[in-house]
Amino acid sequence: MPLANQMINTLGALAIGLVLTGCAGQTADTPAAAVTAPVDCSPGDMDRAQMLAWREQGFTANALERDVYALELMDCFGHPDPVLRDDIGYSGLAALMRSGLLADATVLAIWDTAMTQLQQPDLAGFRQPFAALALAEVVRADRIKPLFTEAQRMQIIRLATSYVVNVRDYRGYSDTEGWRHGVAHGADLLLQLTLNPNVRDESIPDIVSAALTQVAAHNGHFYVFDEPGRLARPVLYGARRRVIANDAWGPMLMRLAQPNGTEWSDAYDSTVQLARLHNTRAFLQYVYIQVADVDAPAFQPFKTAVREALRALP
Secondary structure, three states, rough: OHHHHHHHHHHHHHHHHHHOOOOOOOOOOOOOOOOOOOEEEEEEHHOHHHHHHHHOOOOOOOOOHHHHHHHHHHHHHHOOHHHHHHHHHHHHHHHHHHHHOOHHHHHHHHHHHHHHHOOOOOOOOOHHHHHHHHHHHHHHHHHHHOOOOOOHHHHHHHHHHHHHHHHHOOOOOOOOEEEEEHHHHHHHHHHHHHOOOOOOOOHHHHHHHHOOOOOOOOOOOOOOOOOOHHHHHHHHHHHHOOOOOOOHHHHHHHHHHHOOEEEEHHHHHHHHHHHHHHHHHHHHHHHHHHHOOOOOOHHHHHHHHHHHHHHHHO
16 A cells, blocks of 8 residues: 555644644643542442452442443542542453443443543543543454444544644653553553554554654653553554555654754753653664564564664664
8 A cells, every 4th residue: 555655744744733622631740739620439329448349349240230330430530549540440441341241332432431531631630541541442342343433433543643642741650649651541542443453544554653753752751651662562563454555664763763953972961862862762672672583574674664763773
């Protein structure tokens, strides 16, 4: 498929063309205390102790409860308590969705809620990343049993790529506040899209390119929470789809290896450039380790492009 020219120009176009209202990421300087509205998290009107006991029971629920609980768990995504937000909210939702027992109408309602949450202002920085994970679960469900129209899948792709491109809150894990991890959670959503055979081949370049826009991060941020590995996965599985032209990979990955207007030798006098070098090297090394032993002829152009980009770094 002749996608070379499209791919070479996609990185620059995404940042301009995919911005959706309300989806711009929050900054790492925004304190969690800026959110004053209380956050509800009480599926089935359970208190914290009851929810923890429910988790220990594997989030089992009867037919009358599980669809209601699944939707109510999404209220936990913005909760400041990391146990309620992650161990109960997301983990419970994922367990119920992966049981395969939720009604299709419930999964569609989860999709609608996650899409809304991903576009709402999120000063504390919790709700959007966990909405991205919920949406990844929805895309996974659509992979196993097609649920969406083509138009609905395109809505997800546009919002997912825009969210990832616009993340600027790079907070990962806090001992007191738990996970935010917007880049990694967004990458997980992109991964599920690349894995989904119901996503049209024509959308893969935009999905891969969205991941690549965050490889170096912005404003001198150093990745320390495995973000390069998470970003690499949608790129790797995008390559496995074999819809990106062989001669597009070289220019696309080599662009990552450029020092952004100065020589790499100057990087050691600039934290912004050091961060770019650190993050890019970590990403390319992760990708290369995954493909180094792959001998399939069809994968060689991608493998060569990764190796050459690595060699361009100091």
